[in-house]
Amino acid sequence: MQSRATTPRTGRPRSAAADAAILQATRAALVELGWSKLTLGDVATRAGVAKTTLYRRWAGKNELVVDAVAVLFDELELPDRGSLAADIEGVVLQFAALLNRPETATALMAVVAESTRDEPLRERIRTSIVDRQKRLVVEGRARATARGELPPESDPEAAARTADLIFDVVAGAVVHRTLVSGEPADEEWVRAFTQVLLLGLTGTPPAP
Amino acid sequence: MQSRATTPRTGRPRSAAADAAILQATRAALVELGWSKLTLGDVATRAGVAKTTLYRRWAGKNELVVDAVAVLFDELELPDRGSLAADIEGVVLQFAALLNRPETATALMAVVAESTRDEPLRERIRTSIVDRQKRLVVEGRARATARGELPPESDPEAAARTADLIFDVVAGAVVHRTLVSGEPADEEWVRAFTQVLLLGLTGTPPAP
DNA sequence: ACAGTTACGCTACGAGCCGTAGCGAAAGCT
DNA sequence: AGCTTTCGCTACGGCTCGTAGCGTAACTGT
Numbered sequence: 001m002q003s004r005a006t007t008p009r010t011g012r013p014r015s016a017a018a019d020a021a022i023l024q025a026t027r028a029a030l031v032e033l034g035w036s037k038l039t040l041g042d043v044a045t046r047a048g049v050a051k052t053t054l055y056r057r058w059a060g061k062n063e064l065v066v067d068a069v070a071v072l073f074d075e076l077e078l079p080d081r082g083s084l085a086a087d088i089e090g091v092v093l094q095f096a097a098l099l100n101r102p103e104t105a106t107a108l109m110a111v112v113a114e115s116t117r118d119e120p121l122r123e124r125i126r127t128s129i130v131d132r133q134k135r136l137v138v139e140g141r142a143r144a145t146a147r148g149e150l151p152p153e154s155d156p157e158a159a160a161r162t163a164d165l166i167f168d169v170v171a172g173a174v175v176h177r178t179l180v181s182g183e184p185a186d187e188e189w190v191r192a193f194t195q196v197l198l199l200g201l202t203g204t205p206p207a208p
Numbered sequence: 209m210q211s212r213a214t215t216p217r218t219g220r221p222r223s224a225a226a227d228a229a230i231l232q233a234t235r236a237a238l239v240e241l242g243w244s245k246l247t248l249g250d251v252a253t254r255a256g257v258a259k260t261t262l263y264r265r266w267a268g269k270n271e272l273v274v275d276a277v278a279v280l281f282d283e284l285e286l287p288d289r290g291s292l293a294a295d296i297e298g299v300v301l302q303f304a305a306l307l308n309r310p311e312t313a314t315a316l317m318a319v320v321a322e323s324t325r326d327e328p329l330r331e332r333i334r335t336s337i338v339d340r341q342k343r344l345v346v347e348g349r350a351r352a353t354a355r356g357e358l359p360p361e362s363d364p365e366a367a368a369r370t371a372d373l374i375f376d377v378v379a380g381a382v383v384h385r386t387l388v389s390g391e392p393a394d395e396e397w398v399r400a401f402t403q404v405l406l407l408g409l410t411g412t413p414p415a416p
Numbered sequence: 417a418c419a420g421t422t423a424c425g426c427t428a429c430g431a432g433c434c435g436t437a438g439c440g441a442a443a444g445c446t
Numbered sequence: 447a448g449c450t451t452t453c454g455c456t457a458c459g460g461c462t463c464g465t466a467g468c469g470t471a472a473c474t475g476t
Contacts, residue, residue: 010421010422012423012473013472013473014422014423015423015472018423034325035322035325039463049425051426052425052464053423053425056424105324106324109320110317110318112321114243114244114314115387116313116317122390125388126390165404167384167389172379172381176376176377181334181338182330196405199409199411217445219444220451222452226453247432248434249433249434257453259435259454259455260436260455263436
C-alpha cells in the first residue's frame with residue numbers, strides 16, 4: 001500500500017492496530033448498516049479512533065471499503081477434489097458463500113458502481129481484489145492439464161485470454177445469479193453451471 | 209405502476225409530461241454526475257419541477273433511477289441473423305453497448321447494491337428490468353428450436369431453469385467483463401464467449 | 417537528555433443534501 | 447358554481463461531509 005520508497009523514517013509511526021481496528025469496524029458497519037447508511041464518523045467511533053485519523057489514511061468511503069473487503073476474497077481456495085468439474089464446483093460454491101455474507105455483496109457492487117466514474121478506484125479494485133483471484137483459474141487449469149483433463153496450452157497469450165474469459169464467466173454468472181436474479185447459487189445450480197462451462201471449454205461432458 | 213384499482217377519478221390529474229421530464233432529467237444527471245453525486249434537488253431543477261413533486265411520486269433516489277433506466281433496456285432486440293450463434297452475438301453486442309452508455313452502468317450497479325438491503329427495491333428491479341429481458345432468451349431458444357439447432361424442450365420446468373441459467377451466464381459475463389475487469393466486450397471477445405456458451409449448451413461447436 | 421518530526425485525539429465549523437410541512441394557486445371532475 | 451387533488455414555492459431541522467486548529471503522544475537521531 002504505502003510502499004513508497006520514501007517511507008519516512010522519523011516521527012511517530014502509524015498505528016497498525018488502528019488500521020486493523022478501522023477495517024474491522026468498517027466490515028461490522030457494513031453488516032449492520034449496508035453501504036448507503038455507512039458513515040465514516042460511525043466507523044471511526046466503532047474503531048475507537050478519531051475521524052481525522054481515518055481521513056489521513058483513506059481518501060473516502062470508496063477506498064476504505066475496498067480495503068476492508070479485499071481480505072475476505074483472499075480466503076478463497078482451490079480445493080483438490082480430484083477432477084476439474086469437482087474443483088470448479090468447489091470454488092464456485094465458496095464464491096457464492098462469500099457473496100451471501102452481508103458485508104461483501106453490498107460493498108462490492110457499490111464500489112464497482114463508483115468505479116465507473118473513478119479510474120483510480122477501478123485500478124485499486126482490480127489490483128486489490130480481481131486480479132488476485134485469477135490465480136484460482138490459472139491454478140485450476142494447471143492442475144487439470146496435469147491430470148490430462150485439458151490439452152496443454154501452447155500459446156501463452158491465448159491462454160491468458162481464455163483465463164480472462166473463464167474468470168468473467170464464472171464470477172459474472174455467480175454474481176448475477178445471487179444479486180440480480182436474487183436466487184441462491186445452490187448445489188443444483190452450481191452443478192448445472194459447471195456442466196455447461198466444462199462442456200463449453202472441452203467439448204466433452206464432465207464425468208460424474 | 210399506479211395500477212391500483214382505486215385510481216382517484218377526481219381532482220387534478222398528475223402531469224404525464226412532468227413524469228417524462230423527470231425521468232429524462234434523471235438520465236441526464238446520471239450522465240453528468242454519476243450516481244453518488246446525483247441529488248434529487250438537482251434533478252427537480254433540471255426537469256423544471258418542484259422538489260416536492262418529485263417526492264410525491266418516488267420514494268427516493270433508488271426507485272427514481274430504476275424507473276429512469278428501465279426503459280433503456282427495452283430497446284434491446286433479438287435480430288434474426290440466421291443462426292443461433294449469430295443471434296447470440298448480436299444481442300450480446302447490443303447489451304455491451306448499452307452498458308457502455310455512461311448512465312446505465314453506474315446506475316444499474318448502484319441500485320443492485322442498494323437492493324441487497326432493500327427487498328422491495330429488488331423486486332422493483334426484477335419486474336422492471338431483469339424479467340423483461342428474459343424474453344430475449346426465450347425467443348432465441350424458440351427460434352433456434354424451430355431451425356433445428358436445438359432439440360425441442362419437453363419438460364417446461366427444466367426449460368425455465370435452463371433459460372434462467374443462460375440469462376445469468378450471459379448477462380453476468382458481459383457485466384463482469386465491462387465493469388469489473390474493465391475491458392471492452394468487443395467482437396473478438398463476444399465471439400469467443402459465444403463459442404463457449406453454445407458448445408456448452410449443445411455439445412457441438414457453432415458453424416461459422 | 418533533548419530537539420525534531422510525525423501521528424493522534426479532540427473540538428469546532430461551514431457547506432451541502434435530505435425529507436417534510438405549510439401555504440396559495442392551478443387544473444381537472446360533477 | 448363547489449370539490450378534490452396536484453403543483454410550485456419557501457422554509458426548516460437534522461444529518462453527514464471534509465477540513466482546520468490545537469495540544470499531546472510516540473519515536474528517531476545526535
